[in-house]
Amino acid sequence: MSGWRHPDLGTEIDRSKPLTAKVDWTKIHGFHGDTLASALLASGPRTIARSFKYHRPRGLYGMGAEEPNALFDITRDGTTIPNERATLTPLTDGLKARAVNASPTAERDRARWLDLLHRAIPAGFYYKTFMAGGWHLYEPRIRAMAGLGRLDPNTNPPADTPARSATCDLLVIGAGPAGLAAAKAAAEQERAVWLIEDGTSLGGALRWRGGEIDGADWTDFARATETAILNSDGRILTNTTAWGAFDHSLIAAWQRGPDHDVHWRIRPADTILATGAVERPLWPAQNDLPGVMSAEAAHHYLTLYGAVAGRRILIATGSDASYATAAAFAATGAKVTLADARDATPAAPDGVRVLSRQTLRAVHGKTETWGATLNDQFHSADAVLVSGGFTPSVHLHCQSGGKLDWNAEKDALVPRPGTSHMKVIGAANGTFGLGPALAEGATAAGGLAPDTPDGTNWRWHPARPDIDASGRIWIDLQNDVTLKDVKLAAREGFTSVEHLKRYTTLGMATDQGRTSNFPGLAAMADATRRSIPETGTTTFRPPVRPVPLSVIAGRRRGDLFNPLKRLPLEDAHRAQGAVFREYGGWLRPSAYGKDEAAAIQAEAEAARDTVAIYDASPLGKLDIIGPGAPALLDFAFYNRLSTLKPGRARYAFLLRESGIVFDDGVVLRPSENRFIVSASSSHVDAVRLLLEDPRQGRFDPSQVAIHDVTQAWTTLTVTGPRAPELLAAVGIDVDLPHMGVAETTWGDAPLRIARISFTGDRSYELSVPLRQGPTLHTRLDVALGAVDGRWIGLEAVMILRAEKGYIVIGKDTDGLTMPHDLGWGGPRDTREDEYLGKSSLFTEAAMAADRRQLVGLSTTNVVSTGAHLVPLDGPRRSLGFVTSSYQSPNLRRPIALALLEGGAAMQGAEIGVFHNGAVQRARVTKACAFDPEGERL
Amino acid sequence: MQTFPCPFCGPRDETEFHFAVEADHPRPENTPSDVEWAAYLYTVDAPQGPAREIWLHIPCGEYFVMSRNTRTRDVTGSEALR
């Protein structure tokens, strides 16, 4: 039976713009304004999907996020998005839709036979079998059959969704009658109102049920609301879903934009929830047949899109609400029978046959509906519209901690006032009917109730799944969970609602239990002789409906993901042929030249033979200024610094309170009241905040300041025997002792020189303000040729310092290394005063002889960093590991540093170096392998 | 997204803050016993409800004491260290 498009009904569609799309192998026709669902209903086949587990034929059921069946992989101009709900997919010309979890198509699905096995594969059957021989034998086939849509490996959605924060006075979520009334009342009191609506336009159910408000058609009321909001600095966001309620009443909302979406983080002073309700189905046998639809949804498709659900329509209900639906369908010329469960029923609308005291027992048909049995009589019908009452949409109230109470009179779980920061109004609060919803909305915002002739508050005959009924009855259409499954769960003790959900997967599909949670709960209550409140509800978890990962992930990608700090002289280094790598949050030259490995060796050699320059700008420069500086540094550092003379520098460690080495570096004291802590480039912020702790908590902050001026200076380090020659060539002549620091000028710019060596050769750190960096670089570059020097990258520097046995924190130390493990036991032995970490240096573990200590290793060939040290004989266990390992061009042999259990006392001993199963021999040496006496400094 | 109040800068997003330690655990000095020192370094109350914690407002670098409820997430106050 193909669909039926009414010749002139359809407020949302533009008949002047016809569209065609393809669903599986079938062409379907629609208009601009249609959704894929409305176009399918109007022109398409009945079977549009296959159920997840039994692969039964399925048709369109609902109109929004509650749609359990109509899921497609949608391709639009080359881009595919899987698992899209037809009800939420705007129809576009040339759109291709492919039914999920069915092949080749929904109608001709090859896995149809699975339904024959249904008796043997109830809920949770997989816990009871697939054990023989091990799960791995069965898993691949089961995984292939599971899953809905297919990911398109060639579609990479761009990271272009901005995240925007916003604050407002009142946030109203939902623009149905109640929401409109609340927003209008608040806006008219000059409050800044944000109104969020999930649909494409305002009005909610008014759009198909209509209604008169304040003496005029509801559309006037909606327009007046819009004007009031915009006039009082408010905002209206349609196509926007409020999907998460977080702490401090923050609401996350996903706005679907024409060119790109927006991820909103809204912090309202007050929030009103007016998210309406979802119609409940009924539970006759074979209630999953194509042609069985929600009555409210069918009415929605008729009025908004002119899509008529059927020609011989049976409406099964217990509610006055369905009478307007019946009237609307009768007006199209369709044959309409309304079966009301109640004894007393409202007057029959024209052209509608009303039967009272009717119970829908079963629906009949193979791949579409032929008819249904009411009480014990068959009625022919091609569409069975069901209405089992309404379930308030309370997700956001519950997400923010709100509780629910069972209200027997409203036959619904409604929000308990005061248990969340939101006021809940309208159908979401169990207030069904136009008049009551408008009144509740207006008064919630301190306004007067708008008047309307439609003052009734719907009630309905409570409908429940009959746990004694025979036949196959579906509770969760999308996850294929039947009433028998709920009874099985009860029988096996999974009686908590959370256990029911997890054991049967009821309510865990992508419609998130909108039409299945209530009947599942009711059926479990009956099966265990408990009331609904006693059985309880499952927790509501974000998102309210599935949200694209790309919306939440936002623009944080590639360049914008964990961005690196960049050197001011980056371009100059690129011009020299530098290869760049990531070092401690900075992008820095690793070497200069195409063949990186060869360049590294050549650079390390040149630095020892003649002179080399490297960019050391990332080295931390923390100005510690004021009379309180010495006392602060003495407490913060492991080494005393108050004894450092102005014009001098000292190597020092910073410990955590646990005694673990946190950072090391040289502290300069250019003048009496000023120190500069050169923290490691990767640790600058952490060191600053480590120092701020005692500065603010223990000392008087007004007497000592900490200024991070790292990024105000360019530092180029000149190192090598011909370094003084190079300095002279650029007009810098200085006689500084080793570990001396001087502040002078160079041309008209300030210049700080520190004679500090990380390479083991005579080295000068030249620091000039950022603006003078390029000039210093150029002058040095020009002078390099004359002294046969070259630019070097960080890899060469790492070799040079390793030859000297100088450590790099985090590489040559791990999270348990204390200063005395590195041979720096002095302060631990002598300092009487307090300093960070002091007491931790005297714990049982700190005093143990088997601590891992820094040693050098001499090996025949290069060992790999990360290899472990093992005894040469006896049971194999780790005694430590190699932390740094290189081929030293200057010593023409491999060098390595390691942390070794009791290493200090093992000089000269032979040890095994274990890597990936193989063991090499090595001899334990001192850490420093080059110029141990330090004559070259 | 929670909002925390820096005593100087005022309310800001939670991403601007870093939890340091629980407040009111003074540092034991001049050779505390290993039990006293371990208690200072590691033992915490982790109260279920009202708590006084030391936080850091990263942009301005100020440490301060925040009073909050660890279950309801309500923030009841923030005061500078001195």
Place this chain on the structure above:
Amino acid sequence: MKYSAVTLAREAVRGQRGWRPAWVKAKPKDAYDAIIVGGGGHGLATAYCLAKTHGLTRVAVLEKGWIGGGNTGRNTTVIRSNYFYPESVALYDLALRLYEGLSKELNYNIMLSQRGMLIAAHTPAQMEICNRIANAMQLNGVDGRLMEAEEAAAKVPLANQGAQARYKLMGGIWQGRAGVARHDAVAWGYARAASALGVDIIEGCEVSDIRVEAGRVTGVETDLGPIRTNRLGLAAAGATPGLAAKVGVRLPIHTYALQAFVSEPIKPILNTVLLYLGTGTYLSQSDKGELVIGGGLDRVPTHGQKGNLPAQEEVLSGLLEMFPSFGQLKLLRQWGGVVDVVPDSSPILGPAGPDGLYLNCGWGTGGFKAIPAGGTLLAHMLATGAHHPISKPFDLDRFRTGRLIDEAAGSGIAH
């Protein structure tokens, strides 16, 4: 009744009416030989081991909510033993070896899928740290190895290899025996087996106080009345510090929210467990087809099972940096568990406070993978009153002696 294809087929004919409750919904007796507080995986496994290995069946598991409802039901189901220190490897590989036989042992399909786990590195420095761990694993007898770039890329073909990728896949640590399991099935499997051996599993029973007389545990106060015992095991994760404090035991445990995410189900696209060091995000694909995604903690001390937006934005942007094509997918569900984090990210196992009180807590973000070991060790302590060799290094006293087992510090990777 035994679970098997045969019994399933027989019941298929009889409308599945023959099945009995998987575990008996017991009411509390006056006294037990041993009581375990916490009806999660660890508590239920402990009860099973007490009955099965130690023959102690006058045992009760007290759960304030519904069994498996805490962290056992809220984690990302990853099972692995790629740890650095021998003590950790002994613990987690004991758990992995027990997991490997658990479906048969419990006659309950926990769907252990040993599909392997890759910890991916992006810089030479990270490759060095991975090498350090891989060698440590091998020395400790665990199947860990360093994997180079090409083989790693083949494990995760959809991972971002484009020029715009923030993190290149340079290789990493591979453990073939690591994988995932169905978390609910672990709890229900242990509950069914323990109940069948006579253990009382009591849900909806919150322990409000611990009774001590003359330095010895004599029982607990619960909302279903007092229950006597002299041997009490605490396996209540985030609730443990509060209970321990009642008998003067102060623990080094902060509780934070750890969030996890699930995407809509899709056909198989990921066949291994993957963690990127660069983004800190890790994921696997469940048998039902959902991507199960996890990452860092919400660093705000809390006792509420709910996380906030910043952690979500960080974890999910990490995911799409790793797999740009996953931007097609939608978030289906997000939830949080309250994880009990210890400064050295290792658990606290052992006696504490009054005689007869034993702790099994501090599992932080890594409790699920350790369930069978947690059960074995706590059962051993409750039955014998003494440490098991594997639990000894994790005693609370390590914080006094300073002999921490700091995996993050040792391995250079936050665990």
Place this chain on the structure above:
Amino acid sequence: MMKERDWTDGALAEDETMSAASLAIHRAPAAPSCMISGDLEAAIAALAPGARSIGLFQDRPPIAAIRIARDRTLLVGATGEPGWQGGYAISPATGLYTCFQISGANIMDALAEGTGADLAASSPAASLQFAGITCLLTRQGKMAELWVESAMATYITTWLAGRDPMKRA
């Protein structure tokens, strides 16, 4: 050894502007500046007499004391010798911060993408987390000023360029 990512993006040059339909971003030339701590009143009186303390998104004159914290300020348009001057500390900081001046129709939406701070609440400190990194935010009339430490100028340029295709001039 495998190559790492090559970072090809570049920062706006000094005095360069990039613009799209509704947003223009100009990198202001670096003015002489210094960081001061301690007795801020005395420091301002000495180095930039008459300058007012500027907080978050507050209007600032050419010479201004942009407050970073309770006891720390960035003086723009004035500098001094480094060290302790009796009651306050000075560190020369010319070039430490790069100033991006943002003007155009929907500035507020652009700023709302970088921070959730309420820009109308006139917080006394101009420091905040913007686009994930610590910055300073002030204003000159309708034009917003985002101050970013120099090594992050490239990141912020890429971040501000955002979606709309930006023309650089």
